[in-house]
Amino acid sequence: MKKTVSVICAAMVLISSMSGCAANTTSEASPTGEDTEIAADIPKHPLSNPNADVNAQKVYDYICDSFGTYMLSCQQESTWMTSPDYEMEIIEEATGKLPAIRGLDFMNDDFDGVVERSKEWYERGGLVTICWHTGINGNGYTESLGDEPDFEKLLTPGTDEYNAMIANWDKAANALAELRDAGIPVLWRPFHEFDGGWFWWGKGGSENFIKLWQMMYDRYTNEFSLTNLIWVLGYSGEVKSGWYPGDEYCDIIGSDTYNNSTNKLAWLRLESMGTGKPMAFHECGNVPAVKQFESDGDLWSWFMIWHTDFIVNQDMENLSEVYNSDRVITLDELPQELFE
Numbered sequence: 001m002k003k004t005v006s007v008i009c010a011a012m013v014l015i016s017s018m019s020g021c022a023a024n025t026t027s028e029a030s031p032t033g034e035d036t037e038i039a040a041d042i043p044k045h046p047l048s049n050p051n052a053d054v055n056a057q058k059v060y061d062y063i064c065d066s067f068g069t070y071m072l073s074c075q076q077e078s079t080w081m082t083s084p085d086y087e088m089e090i091i092e093e094a095t096g097k098l099p100a101i102r103g104l105d106f107m108n109d110d111f112d113g114v115v116e117r118s119k120e121w122y123e124r125g126g127l128v129t130i131c132w133h134t135g136i137n138g139n140g141y142t143e144s145l146g147d148e149p150d151f152e153k154l155l156t157p158g159t160d161e162y163n164a165m166i167a168n169w170d171k172a173a174n175a176l177a178e179l180r181d182a183g184i185p186v187l188w189r190p191f192h193e194f195d196g197g198w199f200w201w202g203k204g205g206s207e208n209f210i211k212l213w214q215m216m217y218d219r220y221t222n223e224f225s226l227t228n229l230i231w232v233l234g235y236s237g238e239v240k241s242g243w244y245p246g247d248e249y250c251d252i253i254g255s256d257t258y259n260n261s262t263n264k265l266a267w268l269r270l271e272s273m274g275t276g277k278p279m280a281f282h283e284c285g286n287v288p289a290v291k292q293f294e295s296d297g298d299l300w301s302w303f304m305i306w307h308t309d310f311i312v313n314q315d316m317e318n319l320s321e322v323y324n325s326d327r328v329i330t331l332d333e334l335p336q337e338l339f340e
Contacts, residue, residue: 056185067278074304076103095323098331111175129187151204180228192234239269256283267298
């Protein structure tokens with residue numbers, strides 16, 4: 001069954017291009033002076049950015065067509081263990097497989113490293129998702145939790161607070177632009193777990209968060225022309241109401257939890273929002289058995305196991321069963337057409 005979906009989805013991408021969806025493109029100059037392909041016609045599953053490039057659109061179509069039937073495997077990397085592939089090596093040894101999606105983090109200004117590893121993974125035929133643990137003005141995890149913003153100043157153009165935050169954002173935008181110019185689509189997941197309130201971007205409440213999200217979306221889309229981004233709105237496990245920035249500002253909605261469940265409650269809350277968008281289980285601890293996802297009726301677009309201890313402490317027998325399940329797509333099963 002799993003081999004079949006790869007063939008079917010590859011054919012769907014090919015048919016779509018033949019029918020004038022993704023194949024009808026125009027060239028648009030990027031801020032760096034390079035040309036990027038822009039989808040000219042309305043695709044089957046339109047992204048929030050009407051100028052999304054062909055590669056981003058192909059990936060989004062694939063995710064939309066697979067959603068509810070198959071889950072893509074995903075693994076968050078660490079960079080401070082024995083190798084940047086520390087988690088991948090554990091998975092491959094236990095399962096004989098590699099994840100379809102690699103999770104990366106711009107944390108601690110690791111822009112060059114993330115770009116390099118994203119390019120390497122994409123060249124291997126894999127997809128990438130990037131999050132960002134950052135303080136208001138930069139650095140990493142400690143600052144993302146500890147910073148206490150004055151949102152009135154932070155969200156007002158021209159203030160010192162605003163200018164410093166934007167300067168930090170622009171570093172990430174330039175890195176994402178490098179991936180755009182290399183033709184690499186990114187499942188971009190900024191400001192994750194925003195409704196939890198523990199990261200600085202959620203400390204100002206829902207209204208300030210929505211302004212913050214929309215501000216980044218507008219800047220990255222309109223000023224940086226980041227046509228390669230698929231915007232992933234990542235709730236905490238609670239999925240609190242009132243935090244949604246609008247259909248036109250995101251492409252995928254999701255939730256995470258570390259309670260070793262399939263995150264069914266979050267699925268139901270996300271589903272009740274009625275967005276019609278695919279949903280992702282974008283962080284988890286111990287991944288449940290596939291039969292539990294099937295029983296709970298929440299086959300997410302992807303599940304992503306967190307790094308280091310979270311992958312080390314998996315039930316390796318279950319992990320192997322998950323990665324070799326007919327319901328789970330691994331690196332070797334992604335359609336080649338996504339990368340052409």
